[in-house]
Amino acid sequence: MEGKHRTKRFYGDKVKRAAHLLLFRRGRLPGAKEWQLRGALGEDYEEIIRQLNDRLSDVDLEIKKIGAKTGDSSFGETLTPESRYLTTLKGTVTLREARTCGWRIDSLAGLAITIAYVVSKQGKASRKDVEKILARKFGKWHAIAMSDAFTRAGYLGEDESGMLYLDWRTRAEIDLRTLMSLLVEAKFE
Amino acid sequence: MTLTKKSEKDTIHRVAARREMLDVVKTCEAIEDRRFNPFLLDVRYALSILGRYFPHWKELEDHCLDAKALNHLSRVLRLQGSQLRFQSSSLYADPSFLEEKLPTLSTKKLAEVFAESWHPVVELEQVTVESVSEAITYWNTLAPIEERWKRFGIDGYVAPGSLEVDKLQGMGVKAQELFEESLLRLWRELLEKSRSNKVDYQSFVCRESFAKTIERALLVSFLITYGYARMVQSKGAMWLIPNEKQRIERRPVSLPISINHEVWSKWKESTEPSVSMETK
Numbered sequence: 001m002e003g004k005h006r007t008k009r010f011y012g013d014k015v016k017r018a019a020h021l022l023l024f025r026r027g028r029l030p031g032a033k034e035w036q037l038r039g040a041l042g043e044d045y046e047e048i049i050r051q052l053n054d055r056l057s058d059v060d061l062e063i064k065k066i067g068a069k070t071g072d073s074s075f076g077e078t079l080t081p082e083s084r085y086l087t088t089l090k091g092t093v094t095l096r097e098a099r100t101c102g103w104r105i106d107s108l109a110g111l112a113i114t115i116a117y118v119v120s121k122q123g124k125a126s127r128k129d130v131e132k133i134l135a136r137k138f139g140k141w142h143a144i145a146m147s148d149a150f151t152r153a154g155y156l157g158e159d160e161s162g163m164l165y166l167d168w169r170t171r172a173e174i175d176l177r178t179l180m181s182l183l184v185e186a187k188f189e
Numbered sequence: 190m191t192l193t194k195k196s197e198k199d200t201i202h203r204v205a206a207r208r209e210m211l212d213v214v215k216t217c218e219a220i221e222d223r224r225f226n227p228f229l230l231d232v233r234y235a236l237s238i239l240g241r242y243f244p245h246w247k248e249l250e251d252h253c254l255d256a257k258a259l260n261h262l263s264r265v266l267r268l269q270g271s272q273l274r275f276q277s278s279s280l281y282a283d284p285s286f287l288e289e290k291l292p293t294l295s296t297k298k299l300a301e302v303f304a305e306s307w308h309p310v311v312e313l314e315q316v317t318v319e320s321v322s323e324a325i326t327y328w329n330t331l332a333p334i335e336e337r338w339k340r341f342g343i344d345g346y347v348a349p350g351s352l353e354v355d356k357l358q359g360m361g362v363k364a365q366e367l368f369e370e371s372l373l374r375l376w377r378e379l380l381e382k383s384r385s386n387k388v389d390y391q392s393f394v395c396r397e398s399f400a401k402t403i404e405r406a407l408l409v410s411f412l413i414t415y416g417y418a419r420m421v422q423s424k425g426a427m428w429l430i431p432n433e434k435q436r437i438e439r440r441p442v443s444l445p446i447s448i449n450h451e452v453w454s455k456w457k458e459s460t461e462p463s464v465s466m467e468t469k
Contacts, residue, residue: 139369
């Protein structure tokens with residue numbers, strides 16, 4: 001009975017507080033960690049996030065939960081209290097919008113190639129191989145600069161042995177299934 | 190005599206066994222680094238090798254090698270499992286097929302595909318009372334634009350004009366060659382000058398004009414960052430050693446080198462007598 005009552009409850013102020021926590025960047029990475037939300041919103045934080053998500057979906061936004069670290073295969077995320085909640089666009093942007101956000105078409109194309117290649121290698125590929133495939137399209141120096149930029153932006157991570165893996169931003173922002181199927185279906189030019 | 194022969198035979202046998210064990214470890218490592226398909230290794234056969242030699246190991250070193258090989262084999266098995274799961278998922282695409290296909294697609298097409306699967310993170314920069322107050326103070330104390338223009342010797346409004354390409358190149362607004370081409374040219378020059386030896390950093394970087402010297406120093410820093418050259422310190426001087434192939438340092442070290450007008454002037458003075466001698 002009590003549980004039923006709890007699900008019907010509406011958290012007005014707490015939803016606002018959750019929106020502040022998720023939308024304003026405070027640390028190095030955007031969003032908030034699960035334990036931070038639990039501390040600020042209480043034990044019902046998941047219900048509060050759900051209510052906020054319902055409101056945000058009206059303006060084409062959604063809340064995502066990403067694991068703190070990827071597993072060995074880079075696809076299996078382990079969700080722990082360190083997991084991070086982020087707000088992302090629910091829909092997609094057009095190329096023109098992406099350009100006005102400061103993205104170059106070259107960079108978007110390079111990121112598509114890099115992520116698709118790393119995915120095809122089961123989530124881990126050597127930096128050398130990634131740069132080689134990028135160099136075939138954009139030239140050697142540009143390829144090196146691109147892989148560095150993607151790593152700095154959080155799309156790729158690099159381990160001690162020089163292997164690149166998909167980092168938090170790729171997991172938060174990219175729908176890998178859509179990307180892979182669109183690339184496989186794309187006609188040779 | 191017989192005992193000595195037996196001991197020699199044992200030693201040879203152990204060396205061959207260790208080599209075989211190391212082969213297993215190296216193959217496993219290559220698979221873990223995604224250089225080979227996990228199914229390239231017959232795990233059952235590899236385990237039989239481990240089983241065959243295990244009773245003969247006596248030294249701790251050999252037991253450690255055995256444990257290491259077993260650990261690597263377990264990781265390969267895990268990779269085989271994840272490969273099977275991956276192939277049955279919708280994410281699977283043959284890497285060699287993608288390697289061929291991706292560079293053939295146009296940049297625009299690739300960007301469009303990416304944009305269709307991209308849901309960027311939304312975040313807001315925080316505005317605080319302090320930052321707003323600071324901005325207001327800055328704005329209130331900012332001199333009018335006409336005043337600021339005077340510092341640059343501009344009197345009032347200047348109508349837009351046109352400039353020739355040569356002039357733009359002279360001003361440094363338009364580059365004569367791409368950055369990539371400049372790097373490649375400098376790398377070739379370094380390779381040619383070094384001829385498997387090291388080159389003095391200062392004499393390689395410094396040129397007739399100070400601007401050219403700074404440009405070369407910048408390009409050299411990129412060559413080092415991208416792994417096309419190394420820098421070593423010896424006899425109180427910095428030396429450059431070119432790499433025949435790209436070799437990126439996994440643990441890079443930052444090395445600030447100051448090149449100011451004074452350093453450049455000293456270098457120029459030291460080279461001038463030799464120039465005048467040559468002219469004579």
